Amino acid sequence: MIHISTCQFQYDKKSVLDIDSLHIKEGEHIFLHGKSGSAKSTFLNLLCGILEPTHGDIEVFGTKLSSLSLSQKDKFRADNFGVIFQQFNLLPYLSVEENILLACGFTKSKKISKEEIKILLDALELSVDCKTAAMKLSVGQQQRVAVARALINRPKIILADEPTSALDSDAKERFMKLLFTQASACGATLVFVSHDKSLASHFDTVYDFSTLNRAFV
Amino acid sequence: MIFNLTYKSILNRKTAFFLSVFSIAISVVLLLGIQRVAKSSEKHFLNTLNETDMIVGASNGSIEILLNLVFHIGDGLGEMQYSSYEEIATMDEVAWSVPLSLGDSFRGFEVMATNEDFFKRYKYASGKLLEFQEGGNFGGFYDVIVGFNVHKKLDLKLSDKVHLSHADEHHEHTNREFSVSGILKPSNTPNDDLVFIQLKSDEAIHLEWQSGHFVDMHIESEKLSQMDIKLKHVSGMLLGLKNPLQILELENKINHYKGENLKAVIPAKALSKLFKLMQSFQNVLFFISVAVFIVALFTMLTSMYATLIERRREIAILRSLGASAKVLFALFAIESFLIVACGIVLGVFILTLLIALIPSTLSISHMPDIYEIAMLLVMVAISLLASLIPALSSYKQSLQDGLIVKI
Structure with a gap:
């Protein structure tokens, strides 16, 4: 469960983000819709503990983020979050497998076997050699490797920041389907941020970020 | 994992990495090279003369006397009367003495006139005498002994005939063979480049020289060698004491010698004076090489900075996966450590190669000593500290970027 109440963030003494309250239930798939510049990215940074709110607090699965030290926050993020970016999710000079294993480098969780990676890649309909350098993959393939990495630690929460914006409409549909199936299989909570309203139909809960964020009213 | 990550990341930026490594290597070559040359030249100088208690010459500068008589560098000293030499040689304190006379040259090599005692008394390094490869000490009137380099460069063999010239190359005494x-x-001393003749033969060939002109006196060589030639001048002398405690006493005595203006030089004292002169020159070289190292360090930092923008996404990915500030610092520290470590290894390798390839009379050591290792460790430490700068700006940037890099 994620609880946010009266959370504010200021940058250069200007209020960028001001959320009265937001509750996300465990396993829920929520869609945050908002124009660019509506501080969606700031919100994601706050949620995974990279930025700290100026006022208010964020509680993630019973842990108040403000109660953690900087390095504890990093640890917490490694253990509980899987993040998928818009593009450039992978280190181009590492192989598919190495990119996925990066997720395990900063957690205490058990060692991931090569079979597990293979199973996950199969489930994501990726039939590439694990040793292929990431830079040789298509954008669609790269995004699916990113999903595999976000899921490999079985995180409680998956943050996705416009992961489909670089994909064409066919690939987009396929990507959404796979993401949903895998997120559900892990029982992960999905926080999906996009400006693309057409994606909203896939989700249980939809928020308009420009109404949620009072700083922009 | 962090190490593997750094390694792969560097592989991805090979060229910049190798350029940085190379610039560090060059600074290592300079820094160590200058130290080595300085140290071996110091050793070389110290090794040149041993167990000679005093040098005497007709000059006021002790370094001038040392340079002229022992290293054969300089414009020559004033003349010392042979009678003064004899008087000093027979002083109570003096155990042994060898007269030296310089000033002539033979096909580019300095000629030193002395007597057979030189090869019995002159000692270098840890008390070694000059040894003969072939032949032996002076015997006949027209004997000449050549140093190793003279033998090598002029291809002179035993019993070869040579014509010695006086002062300049154009006037050879063709009749005096x-x-x-x-x-x-x-011996790795200046004696390798010397041609030795006897004082009396030197004096004899100068008989026919009057005010700078050759005057043929039609004396047959055979006859000349039997003439009773009075020795007039020498350039200076080496001497040993009976009792080392009398050194200051004798020094004082010679410096106040009434016959002419002479100066007694204690080699150890003059050498240390010479070192002080060389030291300041070496210091300049040292500072230059330190400056080169600093430039190399900046090259490394510049190339690290240049990749920062490129690496912002990389950093954002790592941060999203839970990499802490420590990890980022480690990435930069490992990278700069690798650059400097590879630079040092390459630099030491190049230096060793250079020392092996470039011929030199100085026997420059091939192995780094403790002082050099300490210096290299300081270089590593400084570069690790320097790597904090890009690491810090990368971390700051990553805080600003958060997960989403907008470039």
């Missing part, structure tokens, strides 16, 4: 009676083993 000398013969090589001894070839010295290499």
Whole structure:
């Protein structure tokens, strides 16, 4: 469960983000819709503990983020979050497998076997050699490797920041389907941020970020 | 994992990495090279003369006397009367003495006139005598002994005939033929480049020189060698004491010698004076090489900075996966450590190669000593500290970027 109440963030003494309250239930798939510049990215940074709110607090699965030290926050993020970016999710000079294993480098969780990676890649309909350098993959393939990495630690929460914006409409549909199936299989909570309203139909809960964020009213 | 990550990341930026490594390597070559040359030249100088308690010459500068008589560098000293030499040689304190006379040259090599005692008394390094490779000490009147380099460069063999010239190359005494009676083993001292003749033969060939002109007195060589020639001048002398405690006493005595203006030089004292002069020159070289290292360090930082923008996404990915500030610092520290470590290894390798390839009379050591290792460790430490700068700006940037890099 994620609880946010009266959370504010200021940058250069200007209020960028001001959320009265937001509750996300465990396993829920929520869609945050908002124009660019509506501080969606700031919100994601706050949620995974990279930025700290100026006022208010964020509680993630019973842990108040403000109660953690900087390095504890990093640890917490490694253990509980899987993040998928818009593009450039992978280190181009590492192989598919190495990119996925990066997720395990900063957690205490058990060692991931090569079979597990293979199973996950199969489930994501990726039939590439694990040793292929990431830079040789298509954008669609790269995004699916990113999903595999976000899921490999079985995180409680998956943050996705416009992961489909670089994909064409066919690939987009396929990507959404796979993401949903895998997120559900892990029982992960999905926080999906996009400006693309057409994606909203896939989700249980939809928020308009420009109404949620009072700083922009 | 962090190490593997750094390694792969560097592989991805090979060229910049190798350029940085190379610039560090060059600074290592300079820094260590200058130290080594300085140290071995110091050793070389110290090794040149041993167990000689005093040098005497007709000059006021002790370094001038040392340079002229021992290293054969300089414009020559004033003349010392042979009678003064004899008087000093027979002083109570003096155990042994060798007269030296310089000023002539033979095909580019300095000629030193002395007597057979030189090869019995002159000692170098840890008390070694000059050894003969072939032949032996002076015997006949027209004998000449050549140093190893003279033998090598002029291809002189035992019994070869040579014509010695006075002062300049254009006037050779074609009628006075000398013969090589001894070839010295290499000693790594200035003696390798000397041609030795006897004082009396030197004096004899100068008989026919009057106010700078050759005057043929039609004396047959055979006859000349039997003439009773009075020795007039020498350039200076080496001497040993009976009792080392009397050194200051004798020094004082010679410095106040009433016959002419002479100066007694204690080699150890003059050498240390010479070092002080060389030291300041070496210091300048040292500072230059330190400056080169700093430039190399900046090259490394510049190339690290240049990749920062490129690496912002990389950093954002790592941060999203839970990499802490420590990890980022480690990435930069490992990278700069690798650059400097590879630079040092390459630099030491190049230096060793250079020392092996470039011929030199100085026996430059091939192995780094403790002082050099300490210096290299300081270089590593400084570069690790320097790597904090890009690491810090990368971390700051990553805080600003958060997960989403907008470039």
